[in-house]
Amino acid sequence: MENMVASSASSALSVRNPELRKDRINNRWVIFSPARSKRPSDLKSKSPATNPNPKQECPFCVGHEHECAPEIFRVPPDSKSDWKIRVIENLYPALSRRIEPDPSSDDLDRCLVLNGFGFHDVVIESPTHPVHMPDLSASEVGDVLLAYKKRILQLASVDSIKYVQVFKNHGVTAGASMSHSHSQMIALPIIPPSISLRLEAMKEYFDQTGKCVLCEVPSEELLVDESTHFISVVPFAATYAFEIWIVPRNHSSHFHHIDSEKAVDLGGLLKLMLRKVSLQLNNPPFNFMIHTSPLQIKESQLPCSHWFLQIVPQLTVVGGFEVGTSCYINSVFPEDAAHVLREVSVD
Amino acid sequence: MENMVASSASSALSVRNPELRKDRINNRWVIFSPARSKRPSDLKSKSPATNPNPKQECPFCVGHEHECAPEIFRVPPDSKSDWKIRVIENLYPALSRRIEPDPSSDDLDRCLVLNGFGFHDVVIESPTHPVHMPDLSASEVGDVLLAYKKRILQLASVDSIKYVQVFKNHGVTAGASMSHSHSQMIALPIIPPSISLRLEAMKEYFDQTGKCVLCEVPSEELLVDESTHFISVVPFAATYAFEIWIVPRNHSSHFHHIDSEKAVDLGGLLKLMLRKVSLQLNNPPFNFMIHTSPLQIKESQLPCSHWFLQIVPQLTVVGGFEVGTSCYINSVFPEDAAHVLREVSVD
Ligand SMILES: Nc1ncnc2c1ncn2[C@@H]1O[C@H](COP(=O)(O)OP(=O)(O)O[C@H]2O[C@H](CO)[C@@H](O)[C@H](O)[C@H]2O)[C@@H](O)[C@H]1O
Ligand SMILES: Nc1ncnc2c1ncn2[C@@H]1O[C@H](COP(=O)(O)OP(=O)(O)O[C@H]2O[C@H](CO)[C@@H](O)[C@H](O)[C@H]2O)[C@@H](O)[C@H]1O
Numbered sequence: 001m002e003n004m005v006a007s008s009a010s011s012a013l014s015v016r017n018p019e020l021r022k023d024r025i026n027n028r029w030v031i032f033s034p035a036r037s038k039r040p041s042d043l044k045s046k047s048p049a050t051n052p053n054p055k056q057e058c059p060f061c062v063g064h065e066h067e068c069a070p071e072i073f074r075v076p077p078d079s080k081s082d083w084k085i086r087v088i089e090n091l092y093p094a095l096s097r098r099i100e101p102d103p104s105s106d107d108l109d110r111c112l113v114l115n116g117f118g119f120h121d122v123v124i125e126s127p128t129h130p131v132h133m134p135d136l137s138a139s140e141v142g143d144v145l146l147a148y149k150k151r152i153l154q155l156a157s158v159d160s161i162k163y164v165q166v167f168k169n170h171g172v173t174a175g176a177s178m179s180h181s182h183s184q185m186i187a188l189p190i191i192p193p194s195i196s197l198r199l200e201a202m203k204e205y206f207d208q209t210g211k212c213v214l215c216e217v218p219s220e221e222l223l224v225d226e227s228t229h230f231i232s233v234v235p236f237a238a239t240y241a242f243e244i245w246i247v248p249r250n251h252s253s254h255f256h257h258i259d260s261e262k263a264v265d266l267g268g269l270l271k272l273m274l275r276k277v278s279l280q281l282n283n284p285p286f287n288f289m290i291h292t293s294p295l296q297i298k299e300s301q302l303p304c305s306h307w308f309l310q311i312v313p314q315l316t317v318v319g320g321f322e323v324g325t326s327c328y329i330n331s332v333f334p335e336d337a338a339h340v341l342r343e344v345s346v347d
Numbered sequence: 348m349e350n351m352v353a354s355s356a357s358s359a360l361s362v363r364n365p366e367l368r369k370d371r372i373n374n375r376w377v378i379f380s381p382a383r384s385k386r387p388s389d390l391k392s393k394s395p396a397t398n399p400n401p402k403q404e405c406p407f408c409v410g411h412e413h414e415c416a417p418e419i420f421r422v423p424p425d426s427k428s429d430w431k432i433r434v435i436e437n438l439y440p441a442l443s444r445r446i447e448p449d450p451s452s453d454d455l456d457r458c459l460v461l462n463g464f465g466f467h468d469v470v471i472e473s474p475t476h477p478v479h480m481p482d483l484s485a486s487e488v489g490d491v492l493l494a495y496k497k498r499i500l501q502l503a504s505v506d507s508i509k510y511v512q513v514f515k516n517h518g519v520t521a522g523a524s525m526s527h528s529h530s531q532m533i534a535l536p537i538i539p540p541s542i543s544l545r546l547e548a549m550k551e552y553f554d555q556t557g558k559c560v561l562c563e564v565p566s567e568e569l570l571v572d573e574s575t576h577f578i579s580v581v582p583f584a585a586t587y588a589f590e591i592w593i594v595p596r597n598h599s600s601h602f603h604h605i606d607s608e609k610a611v612d613l614g615g616l617l618k619l620m621l622r623k624v625s626l627q628l629n630n631p632p633f634n635f636m637i638h639t640s641p642l643q644i645k646e647s648q649l650p651c652s653h654w655f656l657q658i659v660p661q662l663t664v665v666g667g668f669e670v671g672t673s674c675y676i677n678s679v680f681p682e683d684a685a686h687v688l689r690e691v692s693v694d
Contacts, residue, residue: 017446018463020537028540031463033441094380094668094676099364112583116365116378167667175666184668190367192672193375197544236459289671312670319522320514321441321531323659324636325539326673329441 037331049171171285384678396518518632
């Protein structure tokens with residue numbers, strides 16, 4: 001670390017030179033600019049996600065089920081007030097399950113307008129308000145992951161659904177309007193732009209090298225931790241400071257093919273990464289996203305598409321440069337972020 | 348408006364159905380979801396960009412020039428303490444003008460790392476702290492636009508510079524760390540991802556129709572206002588609520604070909620749009636970006652690339668869905684936003 005970043009934001013001299021790195025998975029450039037920030041280990045959230053009042057109650061709390069939009073299922077299935085997880089409809093859905101889907105067409109690309117058909121669900125991860133994902137046990141986090149899986153399998157049976165995005169918002173500046181621990185799933189009648197671009201980029205890598213880019217073993221420097229079936233890394237061209245990817249060791253295109261053993265294993269690694277992020281970065285607002293493959297993926301794309309889970313601590317506000325270019329400025333080099341995250345000791 | 352959005356956020360029924368629209372210029376889908384928000388005319392910023400204390404002084408104020416990074420030029424050129432605009436180096440630049448550019452190569456696509464060579468400048472738009480862009484006269488805004496032009500022409504003479512992004516951040520949640528009226532310019536040794544994608548999409552439209560997509564006359568419903576040389580519209584598939592594009596009527600690939608007469612004309616329309624946005628949406632944080640073409644654009648791309656200026660009021664925080672998919676959820680239909688903006692009376 002000594003020769004890394006020796007200055008603070010108030011002296012812009014004598015820091016490592018900026019660098020551009022190509023993100024091969026998303027096919028975009030990222031600017032690494034240490035002069036824009038403090039030492040990596042000093043970077044903390046200025047607006048930590050507040051610890052909810054332990055006595056607080058909300059519509060997602062046990063006992064308030066009647067204040068919620070309809071339930072889809074609960075875990076365990078036959079539980080009463082002793083449920084652990086509930087998957088419910090979103091009360092203000094972005095897409096509507098109650099309108100007609102457009103006639104399924106291979107030629108969606110030529111359409112300019114589609115009915116807003118789709119599903120928007122909420123996964124309540126705990127019955128009690130103050131319990132957040134990192135407070136759950138590895139196997140309880142695994143149960144949340146298996147609830148995602150179960151719901152994706154249900155959604156996959158609807159013909160016109162092309163992609164399911166699972167995501168979590170934690171903290172107001174990461175978009176969360178509810179503080180009770182939850183995640184969301186949006187099932188879309190289109191394949192979103194960034195998923196098509198990622199598939200193309202991964203296909204290009206595969207065509208050039210004969211390998212899946214996410215099957216390649218990352219450099220030691222970028223590794224944060226590992227479990228039986230997963231590794232966690234800071235990607236070589238991370239878009240965001242302290243971004244982490246959890247990648248299955250073995251090639252797998254779809255998250256929803258995960259089995260119970262792997263779900264518990266992933267649960268443990270995810271919990272550990274969230275705790276490290278929280279401890280190191282002052283309980284920052286964060287998002288996580290499961291990046292999987294389109295439901296009806298072509299056979300030829302299977303060998304080059306590999307699902308992963310992306311954790312993004314939200315430490316800065318984006319400005320006009322990023323809005324305009326989709327090129328991000330990251331003030332922390334990935335190897336420095338990985339180093340800092342490896343060192344955080346949890347218990 | 349009567350049959351538009353009759354309910355508030357607390358009753359998700361009886362609103363217009365959600366819709367997906369294809370943004371043909373950026374080649375991506377946007378979800379329009381009125382149920383996610385209030386009536387369009389009730390949408391206001393919850394964190395208005397604060398009006399700076401008129402007595403406040405900062406390094407960008409006249410008399411504080413010595414607290415700034417080096418000046419590149421000022422307007423008028425021979426002014427002393429009576430300058431109107433200063434273009435200066437950014438003290439914490441994202442890219443460095445003091446390192447070697449990588450050897451210019453047509454094969455940048457195969458590189459994974461580039462030296463962070465580039466330019467990052469700040470344009471101070473007024474000598475005094477409380478004066479913001481909408482407070483300037485049309486011709487003073489025109490002078491700011493001509494300062495961008497002059498600086499782009501200087502940057503264009505550097506071989507390895509491929510694209511110049513001009514952008515403005517106003518208000519903390521739009522990324523601004525300085526409240527004194529300013530904009531920024533970043534000159535890049537690469538063409539950023541969203542610019543390549545836009546060019547491709549516009550080329551595709553051109554190949555299909557023989558026309559430049561931004562030369563097409565937009566529907567009346569989407570028009571906000573017009574001037575001699577420009578129109579302002581809410582785009583058909585606006586990514587953000589109340590987003591506005593100002594588009595030159597006549598085909599032009601590069602912003603920096605603007606002449607003085609057009610700069611004043613654009614200055615007037617830009618000022619008007621910023622005032623409307625500020626009045627209607629409670630002085631919201633906003634960004635604007637000038638979307639121009641790469642400096643060394645291919646001859647064949649000239650007929651299909653058309654520059655424009657995009658104004659984005661920042662009314663919501665993005666969440667994991669947008670981070671994961673690049674698919675945005677906009678709660679205001681563009682024709683409703685245009686209607687509301689047309690009606691705002693300024694003075
Ligand atoms: N009683 C109830 N029953 C059922 N559902 C209920 C409910 N009360 C509230 N909800 C829903 O619960 C969800 C909670 O979601 P989050 O707090 O993660 O973010 P939200 O979706 O509001 O927006 C964030 O995430 C989205 C998607 O990324 C962004 O578009 C947005 O800008 C950002 O603020 C909301 O979607 C809400 O509609
Ligand atoms: N004395 C001085 N002399 C010269 N320059 C000085 C100076 N004091 C400050 N500056 C510079 O002035 C600029 C002011 O810029 P803004 O307030 O528009 O946003 P900033 O660039 O901080 O970051 C926002 O915009 C960028 C780009 O969109 C995002 O990466 C980021 O997250 C977001 O907060 C800063 O870049 C700063 O380095």
